[in-house]
Amino acid sequence: MQFGESGKYLDNLKYWVSEILNQMSAEIICVGTELLLGDILNSNAQFIAQQLAQLGIPHYYQTVVGDNPERLKQIIEIAISRAQILIFTGGLGPTPDDLTCETIADFFSVPLVERPEIIEDITQKFAQRGRVMTPSNRKQALIPRGAEILPNPTGTAPGIIWEPHPGITIFTFPGIPSEMYQMWQETAVPFLKNQGWGKEIIYSRSLKFWGIGESALAEKVASYLKLPNPTVAPYAGKGEVRLRVSAKATSQTAAEALIAPIEKQIQEIAGLDYYGANDDTLASVVGQLLRASQETLSVAESCTGGGLGQMLTEISGSSDYFWGGVISYDNSVKVGLLGVNAEDLNQFGAVSATVAQQMALGVKTRLATTWGLSITGIAGPTGGTDTKPVGLVYIGLAGPKDEVESFEYRFGVMRGRALIRHVSANAALDLLRRKLLTRINGIQAPSF
Amino acid sequence: MQFGESGKYLDNLKYWVSEILNQMSAEIICVGTELLLGDILNSNAQFIAQQLAQLGIPHYYQTVVGDNPERLKQIIEIAISRAQILIFTGGLGPTPDDLTCETIADFFSVPLVERPEIIEDITQKFAQRGRVMTPSNRKQALIPRGAEILPNPTGTAPGIIWEPHPGITIFTFPGIPSEMYQMWQETAVPFLKNQGWGKEIIYSRSLKFWGIGESALAEKVASYLKLPNPTVAPYAGKGEVRLRVSAKATSQTAAEALIAPIEKQIQEIAGLDYYGANDDTLASVVGQLLRASQETLSVAESCTGGGLGQMLTEISGSSDYFWGGVISYDNSVKVGLLGVNAEDLNQFGAVSATVAQQMALGVKTRLATTWGLSITGIAGPTGGTDTKPVGLVYIGLAGPKDEVESFEYRFGVMRGRALIRHVSANAALDLLRRKLLTRINGIQAPSF
Numbered sequence: 001m002q003f004g005e006s007g008k009y010l011d012n013l014k015y016w017v018s019e020i021l022n023q024m025s026a027e028i029i030c031v032g033t034e035l036l037l038g039d040i041l042n043s044n045a046q047f048i049a050q051q052l053a054q055l056g057i058p059h060y061y062q063t064v065v066g067d068n069p070e071r072l073k074q075i076i077e078i079a080i081s082r083a084q085i086l087i088f089t090g091g092l093g094p095t096p097d098d099l100t101c102e103t104i105a106d107f108f109s110v111p112l113v114e115r116p117e118i119i120e121d122i123t124q125k126f127a128q129r130g131r132v133m134t135p136s137n138r139k140q141a142l143i144p145r146g147a148e149i150l151p152n153p154t155g156t157a158p159g160i161i162w163e164p165h166p167g168i169t170i171f172t173f174p175g176i177p178s179e180m181y182q183m184w185q186e187t188a189v190p191f192l193k194n195q196g197w198g199k200e201i202i203y204s205r206s207l208k209f210w211g212i213g214e215s216a217l218a219e220k221v222a223s224y225l226k227l228p229n230p231t232v233a234p235y236a237g238k239g240e241v242r243l244r245v246s247a248k249a250t251s252q253t254a255a256e257a258l259i260a261p262i263e264k265q266i267q268e269i270a271g272l273d274y275y276g277a278n279d280d281t282l283a284s285v286v287g288q289l290l291r292a293s294q295e296t297l298s299v300a301e302s303c304t305g306g307g308l309g310q311m312l313t314e315i316s317g318s319s320d321y322f323w324g325g326v327i328s329y330d331n332s333v334k335v336g337l338l339g340v341n342a343e344d345l346n347q348f349g350a351v352s353a354t355v356a357q358q359m360a361l362g363v364k365t366r367l368a369t370t371w372g373l374s375i376t377g378i379a380g381p382t383g384g385t386d387t388k389p390v391g392l393v394y395i396g397l398a399g400p401k402d403e404v405e406s407f408e409y410r411f412g413v414m415r416g417r418a419l420i421r422h423v424s425a426n427a428a429l430d431l432l433r434r435k436l437l438t439r440i441n442g443i444q445a446p447s448f
Numbered sequence: 449m450q451f452g453e454s455g456k457y458l459d460n461l462k463y464w465v466s467e468i469l470n471q472m473s474a475e476i477i478c479v480g481t482e483l484l485l486g487d488i489l490n491s492n493a494q495f496i497a498q499q500l501a502q503l504g505i506p507h508y509y510q511t512v513v514g515d516n517p518e519r520l521k522q523i524i525e526i527a528i529s530r531a532q533i534l535i536f537t538g539g540l541g542p543t544p545d546d547l548t549c550e551t552i553a554d555f556f557s558v559p560l561v562e563r564p565e566i567i568e569d570i571t572q573k574f575a576q577r578g579r580v581m582t583p584s585n586r587k588q589a590l591i592p593r594g595a596e597i598l599p600n601p602t603g604t605a606p607g608i609i610w611e612p613h614p615g616i617t618i619f620t621f622p623g624i625p626s627e628m629y630q631m632w633q634e635t636a637v638p639f640l641k642n643q644g645w646g647k648e649i650i651y652s653r654s655l656k657f658w659g660i661g662e663s664a665l666a667e668k669v670a671s672y673l674k675l676p677n678p679t680v681a682p683y684a685g686k687g688e689v690r691l692r693v694s695a696k697a698t699s700q701t702a703a704e705a706l707i708a709p710i711e712k713q714i715q716e717i718a719g720l721d722y723y724g725a726n727d728d729t730l731a732s733v734v735g736q737l738l739r740a741s742q743e744t745l746s747v748a749e750s751c752t753g754g755g756l757g758q759m760l761t762e763i764s765g766s767s768d769y770f771w772g773g774v775i776s777y778d779n780s781v782k783v784g785l786l787g788v789n790a791e792d793l794n795q796f797g798a799v800s801a802t803v804a805q806q807m808a809l810g811v812k813t814r815l816a817t818t819w820g821l822s823i824t825g826i827a828g829p830t831g832g833t834d835t836k837p838v839g840l841v842y843i844g845l846a847g848p849k850d851e852v853e854s855f856e857y858r859f860g861v862m863r864g865r866a867l868i869r870h871v872s873a874n875a876a877l878d879l880l881r882r883k884l885l886t887r888i889n890g891i892q893a894p895s896f
Contacts, residue, residue, distance in 0.1 A: 034683065036507055037652070038498030039692065042490050045512070049486030059484055060519055062512035064493070071508055078526060094663045095682055096673060128860045134663040154862050176685060178867075299754075299775070305766075306749070306757025309775040313753025316829055316865055323778035326785070327747070327757040330771035333815055337774070337785065367781055381764055417764055 025058040027083035032090040033066040090175035092157035105144035108164035112142040203255035204246040239423040282429035290321035295370035299325035300363035302376040338362030353406040360396030372398035473506040475531035479539040481514040504648035538623030540605035542584040553592035556612040560590040651703035652694040687871040730877035738769035743818035747773035748811035750824040756873040786810030801854040808844030820846035
């Protein structure tokens with residue numbers, strides 16, 4: 001290189017910086033005896049792994065170790081020999097077995113200092129709940145001299161971002177997943193991007209489907225499953241199927257441009273079985289449709305016992321369209337509060353098309369809403385008979401002109417009580433979604 | 449030692465055998481690039497960790513590494529320096545990136561041999577599905593010379609049990625959890641028990657608390673946190689605190705005998721803040737108390753939108769005591785279905801002690817139950833004011849003689865909508881639990 005060639009010099013510099021970045025890698029170190037005892041699933045490692053992949057940060061090893069200072073030090077020794085970014089989770093709590101921060105400081109022979117801003121933060125958090133900080137929480141304010149505080153917006157355990165040696169960066173996070181996720185997003189990601197990471201990113205969108213099985217959907221979109229970029233991969237769980245569409249690109253915008261046409265084509269192939277993407281839920285999609293048409297909804301729940309209402313009200317602002325409902329677990333409530341005919345209850349049973357229809361119309365009328373949605377079924381594990389097995393569920397839907405329909409589902413005894421209830425509530429939302437999208441009488445419920 | 453003292457000799461021998469066993473430990477090594485990409489949760493590590501604890505096999509480290517022979521060899525080198533039992537999962541499949549078995553053999557410089565019994569087994573499994581074995585499956589029949597086959601009853605990937613050096617035992621399992629679990633139970637457990645493990649087991653009970661913070665509870669039971677056997681360790685999450693009490697003993701009965709007195713003492717110290725153990729939930733405990741007193745419950749929910757009813761009905765058989773309720777999300781439902789006074793609603797607001805009391809009494813009266821429990825609050829993130837911030841929740845409780853109380857909680861805006869709703873529903877159950885246990889007017893709600 002000659003000094004006159006400044007453009008080339010800069011290019012070379014960029015090349016070497018990128019080379020150095022490429023040689024760097026991260027290691028995830030999860031600390032906690034509860035992980036060694038198998039008491040908890042290591043979901044933190046999965047979350048960080050996904051995040052590192054999105055930022056394009058190589059990551060070759062994950063280690064789990066207990067709350068033991070000597071073993072933790074051995075792990076740090078090994079980790080700094082093969083990685084430059086060490087990401088710790090766990091062991092930041094107030095109790096005596098939480099030793100991560102002090103062990104790291106000890107390993108690098110750096111003293112801990114009490115940071116008044118942490119004491120202040122913890123004191124305030126306790127005050128908000130009308131409580132006083134305990135002496136043991138004071139320990140959480142001790143961090144290695146020279147480390148930056150990685151603030152914890154919700155909990156009392158702050159993390160650190162620390163360069164104990166040039167070329168080694170240490171992050172610590174509490175083990176509680178919700179706290180860790182938020183701290184990662186709000187502080188670690190901007191820090192790492194500022195360091196030059198995330199220039200080539202992997203960006204994904206999750207497309208969501210209801211009313212079609214994983215293999216049936218996979219066959220319909222078979223040619224897309226072989227694409228190199230974006231990639232398309234199916235996942236299934238809890239009655240729902242998802243396709244994850246992942247693109248590698250230099251920016252989220254570029255990745256979205258790669259994903260958009262594929263997403264559109266898949267939506268067209270899937271038709272009404274596609275219901276949304278990413279954070280969309282059947283409840284949020286139904287909510288958007290109701291808000292758009294300025295209509296309202298009430299629910300009458302038997303076997304789901306409130307689960308449908310809970311799903312609807314998970315959405316902030318759902319009070320615009322969801323007015324409430326009746327949990328008619330006991331038959332007396334079906335008769336007394338919903339006006340279900342006692343003779344029909346006797347003749348057809350609580351789990352029947354007739355009762356589902358009367359529940360839906362009853363709640364719609366009493367709460368004066370545009371739509372009434374009802375669920376009655378046998379969630380099990382007991383209560384099934386030959387003609388009415390566990391997993392038999394009727395969903396009723398009463399509409400604007402008091403027209404009422406019902407749909408029969410057989411979710412199968414093998415799915416278990418919790419899943420039958422979950423799938424029932426979502427199937428009810430899916431029915432209303434299809435109705436709102438088509439506004440045609442006699443919609444076809446998807447089979448299961 | 450003199451040779452005449454054979455009893456003592458045997459005792460000494462037993463002691464030394466147990467010493468050697470005690471010095472041994474296992475390491476879990478999970479192989480798979482999908483783990484490094486965060487595509488899957490490492491449930492295999494949790495399963496093996498639980499199993500090792502049950503067998504009393506110490507286990508201090510878990511490592512995750514990708515499908516990369518060089519890195520896998522480095523991991524083996526580290527593992528044999530600190531553990532004697534190496535348990536591998538993953539990388540036994542038929543595809544080219546499945547390299548675990550050959551890399552282990554290569555590390556110990558032992559050739560692979562094709563085992564005809566594996567070829568036979570795979571051929572039969574394909575035939576059962578009406579298919580012919582693919583050439584790539586042939587690779588799965590190659591195992592290190594001298595290794596024992598660890599049969600896979602359902603899949604095509606067998607594992608191995610192998611002692612490459614005296615004092616080092618290697619197990620390999622496929623990464624598919626259902627196959628791994630079955631192989632572990634059917635072959636690895638008998639093998640390890642035959643080696644003398646499982647004579648001493650670790651058995652744990654999880655004690656659950658509501659209405660006390662982790663650090664406050666840890667301080668109350670501080671002396672127990674230092675016990676050697678059983679050990680007591682605190683955990684916290686979603687408003688709840690747990691103490692895990694783990695005993696090492698020769699049988700579950702012996703472990704339970706060690707745990708029982710400690711559990712009893714902790715219960716006495718914690719008083720009403722202790723609510724149950726293991727699978728108990730606040731809903732199940734309330735259910736047991738209601739069933740015992742032959743009383744019934746109904747609920748009126750505003751901000752939880754059905755979540756309280758859902759928790760109660762998660763319990764199979766809850767129809768014995770839970771009759772249902774009203775989801776009064778909109779104020780019109782509070783007035784129309786629960787009989788809340790419209791003027792009081794205007795004067796005090798929906799989130800007020802007065803309205804909580806009227807909701808509780810209203811639902812109890814209309815559903816003719818012994819108890820009525822109500823929740824009204826601001827779950828956020830919007831809707832808060834200076835005097836009524838997000839996280840402000842009133843819980844109303846109406847009792848057998850129509851006596852009615854209400855309790856104010858401030859869960860804090862930082863906890864977020866989902867957690868505020870979750871904690872609110874549990875706080876309501878906890879209030880009823882305390883009431884049922886004490887039957888004294890004017891119970892004190894715990895602070896948060």
